[in-house]
Amino acid sequence: MDTSPPCIEPLPVDFPGRAKFIDRIDASVALREPRAVTSALRHALSELIRDAEIVLPAQVHAPIVEHYARRELYRSPQHGYSVVAMTWGPGQGTPLHDHSGLWCVEGVWQGELDITQFELVEQQHERYRFLAAGGLHAGCGSAGSLIPPHEYHTIRNGSRDAIAISLHVYQAPLESCSRFAPQEGDWFVRECVTMRTDDCVPTASAA
Ligand SMILES: [Fe+2]
Numbered sequence: 287m288d289t290s291p292p293c294i295e296p297l298p299v300d301f302p303g304r305a306k307f308i309d310r311i312d313a314s315v316a317l318r319e320p321r322a323v324t325s326a327l328r329h330a331l332s333e334l335i336r337d338a339e340i341v342l343p344a345q346v347h348a349p350i351v352e353h354y355a356r357r358e359l360y361r362s363p364q365h366g367y368s369v370v371a372m373t374w375g376p377g378q379g380t381p382l383h384d385h386s387g388l389w390c391v392e393g394v395w396q397g398e399l400d401i402t403q404f405e406l407v408e409q410q411h412e413r414y415r416f417l418a419a420g421g422l423h424a425g426c427g428s429a430g431s432l433i434p435p436h437e438y439h440t441i442r443n444g445s446r447d448a449i450a451i452s453l454h455v456y457q458a459p460l461e462s463c464s465r466f467a468p469q470e471g472d473w474f475v476r477e478c479v480t481m482r483t484d485d486c487v488p489t490a491s492a493a
Pocket residue numbers: 383384385439
């Protein structure tokens with residue numbers, strides 16, 4: 287969905303509170319069972335968002351005009367998860383998409399986001415029929431999770447003038463996913479998309 291160059295081998299990104307941030311996520315992911323992990327991560331993200339010791343890199347606050355920004359902050363060599371910060375300009379959002387079968391926990395770090403979940407009710411080859419399964423207006427400090435097969439959704443910053451920032455903890459780096467272009471009625475056509483990340487702000491000091 288993004289057009290900027292990919293970060294093939296991301297370098298460490300440093301920021302105040304990084305060690306505490308990673309420790310909390312590590313402790314949650316170490317639970318292993320997806321429902322336990324995502325429940326713990328929702329709680330952890332909600333607390334980390336309110337923790338004044340955690341200061342995300344300045345670049346995370348910079349929206350990109352052409353598309354929402356997607357910047358990877360961390361990949362866990364031990365647990366395999368990936369943390370991505372997304373920056374949403376006013377009105378920016380995603381098409382309907384999946385997460386390639388990976389669980390994900392998403393927390394709103396700044397601003398507000400509209401999240402709509404969809405359920406797959408029918409499939410004919412590359413044609414998929416979805417029904418909206420509930421919407422959520424997520425405020426700052428809130429966190430939600432997606433556990434396959436309930437992974438189809440859209441995200442949008444509905445504000446006319448404020449950016450929004452969200453953090454996404456993926457089970458593993460999301461290298462590709464499916465997005466669904468609307469056709470007639472409830473039907474969509476699947477497209478495979480290679481995910482890309484924007485500038486990663488590497489620093490030599492981060493371990
Ligand atoms: Fe998503």
